[in-house]
Amino acid sequence: VEEIKQDLFDYVKENTFKETASLTSDTKIFVEGILDSMGFVLLLDFIENKFSITPADSDLVEENFESIDAIAGFVIRKQTAAA
Numbered sequence: 001v002e003e004i005k006q007d008l009f010d011y012v013k014e015n016t017f018k019e020t021a022s023l024t025s026d027t028k029i030f031v032e033g034i035l036d037s038m039g040f041v042l043l044l045d046f047i048e049n050k051f052s053i054t055p056a057d058s059d060l061v062e063e064n065f066e067s068i069d070a071i072a073g074f075v076i077r078k079q080t081a082a083a
Contacts, residue, residue, distance in 0.1 A: 012068070030066065047071070
């Protein structure tokens with residue numbers, strides 16, 4: 001879980017124009033403007049490539065992507081379901 005979170009932290013920090021010093025695992029990344037709609041599309045691409053999972057349309061809800069914690073939980077659930 002920690003490795004997944006670190007990968008997500010690194011990705012978000014590298015792909016935002018906002019200051020990320022105060023970014024925590026429960027920061028609401030879209031509410032805080034750290035990522036926008038284009039950032040979301042790129043985040044989905046990163047998740048697909050990095051973790052070898054493909055989100056279904058029904059997975060594209062705020063609860064799955066609102067924070068690093070939420071995204072990591074989503075990735076783990078998808079990987080577990082695929083195993």
